[in-house]
Amino acid sequence: MGELYRRYGKPISYLMVLLTAFWLLALVVIPNIVLFEFSFKPYLPVDQLGGPRDVYSLDNYLTFVNSPIHVKIFFLTVLYSSVVTLLCLAMSYPLAYYLAKVIRPANAPTIFLLLLIPLWVSEILRSFAWFIILSFQGPLNALLLGTGIIEKPIRWISGFNGVIIGLIYSYLLFMLFPVYNAISSLDSNQIEASQDLGAPLWRTHWRVVIPHAKPGIASGCVMVFMLSAGSVIVPTTLAAPNSRWFTEIIQQWMFEGLDWNVGSAYAFLLLVLCIIFVSLVMRVLNVRLVDIAK
């Protein structure tokens, strides 16, 4: 605050702080509190609001517990979001290392530009593009059939396959950038020192690079998991008819059922899930919140 004040003077400092506070309070804290309150109240016709039936209860949460299908979808969402997170990490780490330590630093901006260009297209269009690419008579099958790699077309969009592919595509960079940042801050001499002491490649990564990159890995995992678990567009576009995502259930309650109360309860369950996941990742990787926030 002192630094802000010194650099920008009084009026602008206050403005910045006020705008940030407004954003946090009006757009994050208050809506969440409202939803939180909603989640404990029953869905009532307008004339009964404030009446004898308008009392706090756990009924909305029990609705979830008593719907085995929703519980199943909830855990499938957790499972497949984790799968997406792990696959993103597996793909990003080598690429991040390559970008941070192998290529000439002068070439990095070009590669980053190439990586970022797809992000300029909206997520809906990108998901839809994948829908076309992966469709039964789509270009991917045509290519694989044409080159003779497969003999029969593959039904790519079945179960959660399409969703996993779409989510990885959408959120890979959210893993790549924090991991890249973390690795590029590692002194290259440490990698060489490890090699010089006789370490093969895998041990250098396991003992030197990965421990250093842990905060970046953690923050990438947290972001990809939360974005995946909270994604609506990708599952709506790319899921097979029999595979649903938990956000779609929330959307159903909110917009199709118009029952904001049960919807809120479901939304809060998702939030709690994400918080648990974040704490779990931090525990497993042994990092603190400040490391992730960097």
Added chain:
Amino acid sequence: MSEDVELSHVNMDFGKFRAVNNVDVTIKAGEFFSFLGPSGCGKTTILRLISGFMDPTGGAVRIGGKDMIGIGPNARPTALIFQNLALFPLMPIWENIAFGLEVRGVDKVTRRARAEELLKLVDLHDSADKKVSQLSGGQKQRVAIARALAVEPKVMLLDEPLSALDLKLRQHMRAELRAIQKRTGVTFIYITHDQGEALAMSDRVGVMSQGVLQQVGTPMEIYNTPANGFVASFVGENNIFSGTVKSVKAGEATFETPSGKFLTRLGPGIKVGDTAKIYIRPEHTFLQKAASAKANSVPVEVTEMAFEGNFVNLFVRDAKGTTHMVQAQNDPNAPPPGRGSKVHMTFAPENAVVLADAARQSSH
């Protein structure tokens, strides 16, 4: 315990730039050898060629007679101490030291014991469980040495490891490094731009400039009989006169300069008629009231004086306006001439040597 390192006509090109040019030297087993040169002279490249982070574009690197081309740094019997030490900050001290043993599959108890042993060797008791950030510069230095010694290298490579330390510590660590080298008997190859460091620690020194090894010799040879002007100027101070070799008689040359004719020794490769420079060390020049009949002498005026304690540096200017330095012992009974005194700078023929400039090898 130690091996010799043979650099055989080694070249290293980076694109059009030749960083190492036909370097040919054998570093003997158990020797403390320094590569001395200014930054950019190719000495760090040589270190990387020996440690295996690069392979030369020409010539061969052999350790213990074995060709090392194509063998990675993790498979060479060398250990490198980096300029910034490159300790692993996320591991405690003992794991840092035992890292090379961990790599070799040594069990944890043995590793720990060996790390403690090495910590004792470098005089760092009770630091096994400390973090790297808790140590001082000199302590980190010792941990880096212990970490390198742990893998029992045949050859230890040191890349200006003392440059980050303050003067007192640096002098202390010089003695320590030397002692560790003698105790372990490992071949030490030391890279430095600090001539004092190289002269004080090494058995032999290789002076480099622009990728070319200018001279290899004991510190005394390097200082007393430099092979060329670069070596003379890089190692120690000189008074220099440019001129031409007129004649040679009984090993003594007559050298003509704008400041007068001098009798001198001839350096390697110099012959009558060559245009070159003569080099005289400041401690071999003297100031006298009158011109000397036996020695070379130049009339000069004292312009400046720097008192260094045990000796005095006197700066004098000759008739051509060139400044020279005369180093005299501090003797309270014979105070040096004051500023403005008109005196003669004299030097003996055997202490003045005609040298060519730096050796250059043809670029490709």
